[in-house]
Amino acid sequence: MMDTIFALSSGSAPAGIGVIRISGPGAADALQRLAGKLPPPRRAVARYLKDSDGGVLDHALVLFLPGPHNATGEDTAELHLHGGRAVIAAVEGVLAGMDGLRRAEPGEFTRRAFINGRLDLAESEGLADLLEAETELQRRSAMALLGGGLSRVVEEWRGQVLTLSAQIEAVLDFSDEEDSADLPPSFAEGLGALQSVIGEWLARPRARALKEGFRVVLAGPPNSGKSTLFNALVEDEAAITAPTAGTTRDVLQRTCAIAGIPFTFLDTAGLHEVSTDPIELIGIERARAALGKADLVLWLGDEGQGPPDAWEIETKIDLGNRNRTSSPEMRISAATGEGMDELRRRLIAHAAAALPNPGQVALSDRQHTLLAEALASLSEISPAGDLLLIGESLRSARSAFDRLIGRSATEDMLNTLFSRFCIGK
Missing domain, CATH: 1.20.120.430 (tRNA modification GTPase MnmE domain 2)
Incomplete structure (x- = not known):
């Protein structure tokens, strides 16, 4: 026979309500000892919860959900408490002191649902x-x-x-x-x-991109505007930006949603062949590794020098002395915002085509x-x-x-x- 388990199933206290679930063969007895008598099945009833000495713990809503037609497939009780830390701790303490009850392990309620045929593995x-x-x-x-x-x-x-x-x-x-x-x-x-x-x-399309986000790697030589663009895309000053070349020494990663589409943006060290700095060389090697795992590369360097299928992006169009590209995918200024809305729109469309359709397994x-x-x-x-x-x-x-x-x-x-x-x- 399985143990009877209990746990706080709602969010961390303090909260408006704290829900404690009890599941197993002793659920009915535990609820009766707390609330005095069992409520009618599947009906929420207000009861005073009391400890073994008759002291009032809380005035709560209680439910009894007999198995097998419930979430876990076995007798289950729910205590809808006031969500203060002391209230929850007091009720949990009384439950922990009852014979045959123990605190649940992570995922144990769902595991019992699987064992009892309420969910299969895919569900x-x-x-x-x-x-x-x-x-x-x-x-x-x-x-x-x-x-x-x-x-x-x-x-x-x-x-x-x-x-x-x-x-x-x-x-x-x-x-x-x-x-x-x-x-x-x-x-x-x-x-x-x-x-x-x-x-x-x-x-x-696989679930990986849906869970981890569509991976967009920003790549190019030092001081090409990668970090400024990265900050603009994630809408945060996540990367340090400076006129000095080689400011970014490692791969910086941020996940965010744009129009409901999950993205993972990666800012990388500037790619060039003349560095003798061992730390910068490690950053360059990690940048090249990131390129191999990208769903899309935004190339901010010289025309034709990026990876195959990369989008060539001409940056810093607000500056007069920039390097011009003859036919880039986009021309933008991350500093002023020019072209950024169009870049986001195209990223959304491109990622959406590579991700599962809404509601598709x-x-x-x-x-x-x-x-x-x-x-x-x-x-x-x-x-x-x-x-x-x-x-x-x-x-x-x-x-x-x-x-x-x-x-x-x-x-x-x-x-x-x-x-x-x-x-x-």
Whole structure:
């Protein structure tokens, strides 16, 4: 039998309300000992909470949510307290003193929801993404995953694989009969359709850019205006700017949202070949490494000297002695703001095209790897091949689907996922 756990599930005190959740076989008894008697199921009732000596702890709203039809799948109680630190600490202290109760570990409530079948693994990942979401795009993608947008599709694919496996079994069962050892045409059609749709999902934009932000690296020689532009884009004096060349010695990174699109901007050390300063050389090496990981490079240097597909940006157009570029992507002055609105507009459009559509499920690295594994197994199949080998490939594909939604999962993988959650969730 599982322990009964409790934790503060609302934000840190002080707050208007503090919500303590209790989940497990002892939830009803704990609530009765605090509130005197159980309220009607799923109805919020005002009660005085008292300690073992009858001292009043708080006047609170209490709920009893019997399992299995609730968030965790087991009996759950909620205490909606006044959100002061002393109130919360007093109630937690009484709960901690009850036999059979203990404080919850991070993500333990959600882990119990997974164990009790209230959420599958993909939906649990969606909940973790939702709690971490900072932009509207991230929120909508997380809601799609939490709402079963991927799980339903994977279950459908799993059913199709089972249908294909049944066709293999049928042919094997009757293979000793004349003219009955060939797979029906529907097998190749079903296999091809399944391969095609999984390939389409694998070609979608990934969740990494959505979570970490579209990576824009500002690069160019020393004193080309990178740091001034960086500050203008993140709307903060994050980088030190000065007329002296080589002011930036390291990669400076800031994440922000522009029009709801998550960006990560990186200011880099000036790129040139004549430095003998060992610290500056380290900065230049890190700048080159950042270029290799960029989704987009804004090149502020000489025309044609930037990386392939970089946007060539002519800066400092407010100065008369600037280096002119014959056909730059943009001409701007980060100091005066000229051209900056247009640059932001184009960055938003470019990043939006590379990110998942609003409300579309974006695959994590784990999900992408397992779908790729399933597709690889299906791609090994030749309808004219050995039936036993075809059956094994179908089994491998089904196994990848099972691991994706959590029908089979290792303890280490579960620990990694649920450690992303805060205590109380």
